[in-house]
Amino acid sequence: MTGATAGIGLAAAEQIRRVPNVRLLLGTRGTSTVSADSLPLDLARLASVRSFAAAVEEMLGGGSIDALVLNAGIQFDDVDQRTEDGFETTFAVNHLAHYLLLRLLMPRLATGAAVVITTSDTHDPKALPFSSGFAPEHADALKLAQGQVRLNPESKASGRRAYATSKLCNVLTARALASSPFARERGLGVIAFNPGLTPGTQLMRNSSAGVKFVVAVLMPILSPLMRINTIAGGGDLLANFALDRIVLPAGRIYASQVKRQLTWPDPSELALDDAAMTKLWRDSETLVRP
Numbered sequence: 001m002t003g004a005t006a007g008i009g010l011a012a013a014e015q016i017r018r019v020p021n022v023r024l025l026l027g028t029r030g031t032s033t034v035s036a037d038s039l040p041l042d043l044a045r046l047a048s049v050r051s052f053a054a055a056v057e058e059m060l061g062g063g064s065i066d067a068l069v070l071n072a073g074i075q076f077d078d079v080d081q082r083t084e085d086g087f088e089t090t091f092a093v094n095h096l097a098h099y100l101l102l103r104l105l106m107p108r109l110a111t112g113a114a115v116v117i118t119t120s121d122t123h124d125p126k127a128l129p130f131s132s133g134f135a136p137e138h139a140d141a142l143k144l145a146q147g148q149v150r151l152n153p154e155s156k157a158s159g160r161r162a163y164a165t166s167k168l169c170n171v172l173t174a175r176a177l178a179s180s181p182f183a184r185e186r187g188l189g190v191i192a193f194n195p196g197l198t199p200g201t202q203l204m205r206n207s208s209a210g211v212k213f214v215v216a217v218l219m220p221i222l223s224p225l226m227r228i229n230t231i232a233g234g235g236d237l238l239a240n241f242a243l244d245r246i247v248l249p250a251g252r253i254y255a256s257q258v259k260r261q262l263t264w265p266d267p268s269e270l271a272l273d274d275a276a277m278t279k280l281w282r283d284s285e286t287l288v289r290p
């Protein structure tokens with residue numbers, strides 16, 4: 001599991017680790033308060049993803065993985081950050097590193113294993129009309145890797161659009177995996193999980209002081225009134241997906257928490273674009289090639 005040191009992932013990991021006969025392994029770049037095995041993983045470095053996957057292989061011995069939870073995520077105000085591999089950091093951490101981890105660990109997934117990729121409804125302008133000004137315009141990995149989140153490269157690129165676009169990539173990756181012969185043969189349960197707006201996590205840690213202040217003041221007032229999602233609720237759902245405790249409705253892949261309820265809507269129009277899905281999978285393969 002990635003992203004288990006804070007927020008929704010931490011809440012989920014706390015639940016998973018208490019289940020008898022479950023061995024939880026975390027990939028973390030720092031220390032986790034969760035009492036579980038962990039191995040170093042910095043998703044901003046593809047070399048770290050490779051060494052993590054190799055260490056997991058070694059730890060597994062002849063065993064296999066029953067659930068792969070790709071939950072880590074970050075957000076910035078701009079698209080100016082680059083990883084040591086030279087890629088825009090939001091895209092690299094939220095999508096590309098997870099894509100590589102998935103590809104490396106796929107052969108070790110057990111029959112019927114769950115693969116949960118945490119996405120966000122910010123990928124979908126029809127679900128969140130108030131943030132449609134930051135909606136993804138494309139899912140071209142080669143452009144996104146260079147921070148080009150707009151179709152017109154002269155237009156202003158914001159960190160919020162980069163984030164929403166990386167979350168579109170998460171849904172497309174989940175769809176590509178679910179529709180692959182590999183997933184069908186192995187009976188994988190693939191879920192793109194949107195916890196929905198969830199205040200109190202560390203996701204805004206790179207935002208400006210002004211944004212953080214507004215969120216800190218408004219959210220405690222609005223949360224109960226608008227039934228805004230909670231860390232505990234998102235953690236419950238994430239844990240239950242990982243533990244295969246939720247039956248996936250036939251043909252559904254996008255699980256979205258709305259007002260503290262689990263729903264199964266269609267993802268965005270772009271997320272349903274098969275050509276974009278196939279191209280993202282192939283281009284990501286090119287980008288992670290050593």
Ligand SMILES: NC(=O)c1ccc[n+]([C@@H]2O[C@H](COP(=O)([O-])OP(=O)(O)OC[C@H]3O[C@@H](n4cnc5c(N)ncnc54)[C@H](OP(=O)(O)O)[C@@H]3O)[C@@H](O)[C@H]2O)c1
Pocket residue numbers: 002003004005006007008009027028029030041042043044071072073074093118119120121194195196197198199201202203204
């Ligand atoms: N909160 C929301 O409103 C919301 C809404 C929709 C979707 N989501 C999604 O939910 C997921 C969890 O978000 P959250 O709100 O719980 O955020 P969070 O509290 O900031 O947790 C993010 C997790 O990702 C890890 N992470 C970030 N960069 C990493 C890196 N380079 N290498 C390894 N791990 C890294 C963090 O580890 P460190 O402790 O090392 O930083 C942390 O464990 C994300 O995918 C997010 O996009 C959140």
